[in-house]
Amino acid sequence: MKEIIAGNLTRYRKGLNLSQEELASLAxxxxxxxHNYENAKTLPDSKTLSTLARALGVKLDDLLRKESTLALPNFRFRAHTSFDKNPQFAAQVLRLLEDYTALEQAVGIPTYAPESTPCHQLEGNEKxxxxxxxxxxHRLGLGDGPILNLFEAVEEIGLKVLRQDILIPGFFGLSACSLAQGAFVLVNSYNITIERQLFTLAHEIGHLIFHRDEYQDNLIEEGTKEEEKAREAVANHFASHLLVSxxxxxxALNVFSNVIELKAHFRVSYTMMLMRLEQMGKLKYSDAIQKIRGEYKRQTGESLPKEKEIEPALSAEDFPANQRFTKLVWQALSEGKVSELKAAELLNLSVDCLRQSRKEARVYAIDAIF
Known part of the structure; x- marks a missing residue:
């Protein structure tokens, strides 16, 4: 156990770029x-170990886990960026996936993964x-019109989706898949518009369909930049046609006269709309984006940030996060499959708040919604 804790302390400390002295001060x-802990000379007591875990931004279990188990059996991952230098994030992803999979198993519901159809380049495969x-x-039962809520639609067929605030610049999402336990998509929601989150979800579904044979056993990216660029182009093309048929x-082109009206109708970002119009040969993306940015600056006197969505924008209130996961937690709790303490942890609530919610649900006889 000394060796396991020693290795984990060193890895997570370096993941935060902390010196031993800085970690010592925090703990x-x-x-x-x-120094003694990291060289397996002494073993921290339980109180110190818990303090070290908090200081390192991980759970106590993460410090006790063998490095060889930092990948879930049967699950393979697809990440746009290498996370071998961010072990805290890798541990967080594994915990989320472990918890979600355990909930599905506890309540005995079937899992889902889209059918795999390999495709590694866009050119010649657009159609x-x-x-x-x-x-x-059609699998989602959506027809060809605007999608009201893609999160709900894919959760209804059993896709595991979690939206979390991940404070990693440039990170939008990742996916994982297991033949036995289905597919999982993590979407970053930290200061990211709903439109971009929806595109990330559609994009990762594209990877699950076209690139699943390239998924790896861990969160480390492999392959050349050219190969990655080709995979991204395929996933982007799929996402654009999924969101806008x-x-x-x-x-719609016979009804609406500009990009803003079109994006509002289809509930997507203006950049997504420009992408689809370029695919149809209606405009050149680079020219159109410059025109929009120029008009925005003329009207507001400010530059249009890349991360900003032009109004009308979708409201986060209309897209509650992690509804399927939340329902599974309440179901597992009501069936006695998880404790109140565990349920409160999964829902990010205090035990008192959890108990109050259960009490209110019983009073209004709405246990079924949980």
């Missing part, structure tokens, strides 16, 4: 104590990718 121990997007829409767009 209220001496630098020599940290095929668009057709697969249409087929996936060809048939509906052709009809």
């Amino acid at each position: 209220g121990v001496t630098r020599q104590s940290i 095929r990718i668009a057709e697969i997007a249409t087929q996936f829409r 060809q048939e509906a767009l052709e009809r």
Whole structure:
């Protein structure tokens, strides 16, 4: 156990770029104590170990876990960026996936993963990718019109989706898949518009369909930049056709006169709308984006940030996060499959708040919604 804790302390400390002295200060121990812990000379007591976990931004279990188990059996991952230098994030992802999978197993519900259809380049495959997007829409029962809430639609067929605030610049999402336990998508919601979150979800579904044979056992990216660029182009093309179907767009072009009206109608970002219009040969993306930015600056006197959505923008209040996960927690709790303490942890509530919510649900006889 000394060796396991020693390795984990060192890895998580370096993941935060902390010196031994800095970690010692955060944990209220001496630098020599940290040195001894990391060299497996002494073992921290339970109180110190818990303090170290908090200081390192991980759970106590993460410090006790063998490094060889930092990947879930049967699950393979697809991440746009390498996270081997961010072990705290890798541990967080594994915990989220472990918890979600355990909940599904506890309540005995079936899992889901989209059918895999390998495709590694966009050129020459545009029509095929668009057709697969249409087929996936039919799997969701959406028809060809605007999608009201893609999060809800994919959760209803069993896709594991979690939206979390991840404070990693440039990170939008990742996906994982297991033949036995289904597919999982993590979407970053930290200061990211709903429109961009929806695109990330659609994009990762594209990767699950077209690139699942390339997923890895951990969160480390492999392959050349050219290969990654080709995979991204395929996933982007799929996402654009999933969010805005060809048939509906052709009809809409007879009704709406500009990009803002189109984006509001289809409930997507203006950049997503420009992408689809360029695919149809209606405009050149680079020229259109410059025109929009110029008009925005003329009207506001400010530059249009890349992360900002042009109004009307979708409201986060209309897209409650993690509804399927939350329902599974309450179901597992009501069936006695998880404790109140565990349920409160999963829902990020205090035990008192959890008990109050259960009490209110019983008073109004709405246990069924949980």
